[in-house]
Amino acid sequence: MVETIIVFLIIGLIITGILVSPILTKQRINRFKHRPFPPLWNAIIENNLPIYPRLSPDERRRLQGHIQVFLAEKQFIGCKGLQVTEEMKLTIAAVACLLLLNERGEYFPKLRSILIYPSIYIVNETVATGDYVVEERRVARLGESWSKDQVILSWEQVQQDTRNWSDGHNVVLHEFAHQLDQEDGKAEGVPILPRKSDYPIWARVMTEEYQQLCSDVQRGIKSVIDNYGATNPAEFFAVATETFFEKPQQLLKQHPSLYELLQRYYQLDPVQWV
Incomplete structure (x- = not known):
């Protein structure tokens, strides 16, 4: 009886999408990539990504396809009360997917979730300060990449970086480059x-x-x-x-x-x- 209940619970979770793997099959990837790109999405990216209009038509088409796959695969989670908007998702996805225009066929496969804080966030960090001496510090962060399943970003910093594209600082490019580096398990x-x-x-x-x-x-x-x-x-x-x-x-x-x-x-x- 208990086993039957568990089976029905699992089926229910699958139906609601909770246990569905976030990694899409190749067939579904191709289907997402070739969907028409919503005009509103295009307008948001044009407004938030300064280099977007400068891409070639082929690069824009490929970027749009990658964005749609990325949004279908990854979940976005607001932290500290932040309400995640379509603009946030599209801006982050557009910048991250620039790194995928080489058509490598992978969409940051270890990544499951993007956590977004409103601004700088504080973490506890353990640091070895000497032999057998460990110190815990509170450290301010703008972003970080975990080798297992998460990227964490400050939305305020994302906005600042996209507005100042040519200053050489971009938290999304930085953390998603770490994701590429971490695919083999090592950074x-x-x-x-x-x-x-x-x-x-x-x-x-x-x-x-x-x-x-x-x-x-x-x-x-x-x-x-x-x-x-x-x-x-x-x-x-x-x-x-x-x-x-x-x-x-x-x-x-x-x-x-x-x-x-x-x-x-x-x-x-x-x-x-x-």
């Missing part, structure tokens, strides 16, 4: 690359550029790449991605090898959008 500045032969080239260029940034920071030399990229290789990849999309001309001029590496990986040339 080390090396996303999954198309071919095995790509890894030695990636390692050489990224190591050289990371070490150069670390040296520049130590010597007080200003770089187009934000100093935060010198934290570790994972942060360097995320910051380099921000720079690639927001300051492509400067990155190409000052770090041509890095620009060309990211251009091959993302299959995009943002210089053409300037």
Whole structure:
């Protein structure tokens, strides 16, 4: 009797959608990608993503398809009383899906939920300050990426970043670059690359550029790449991605090898959008 009740409960949950996997099948992905894109959505993205009108017609079409899949797969959760709106979902999805225009066929597969705070949020962080000494601190955050299933964002910061597209700072690009990096379970500045032969080239260029940034920071030399990229290789990849999309001309001029590496990986040339 108990087993029968459990079976009916499971069936009921499946019908209501609670146990349905958020990862879509290839057939459903194609169906979402080829749906007509609502004019209102297009208007919202044009208003909130400065580079959107500069994309080629093919890039816009592909981005629209990816946005529809992304919105179907991921759930958005408001925190601290924030009511999530269509504008919030579309803005975040549009920026995140720029990273998918290389048609890699995956939609941040480990990601299930995007948590949105109204502004800066506070977390408790445990830090080792010495041998056998651990200190708990309260730290302000604008965003973070979890390797398992979540990205957390400050909506205030998302708005600031989209309004100031060319300043080289973008929390959505940054955290979703971490998602790409974390797909293999590790955050080390090396996303999954198309071919095995790509890894030695990636390692050489990224190591050289990371070490150069670390040296520049130590010597007080200003770089187009934000100093935060010198934290570790994972942060360097995320910051380099921000720079690639927001300051492509400067990155190409000052770090041509890095620009060309990211251009091959993302299959995009943002210089053409300037």
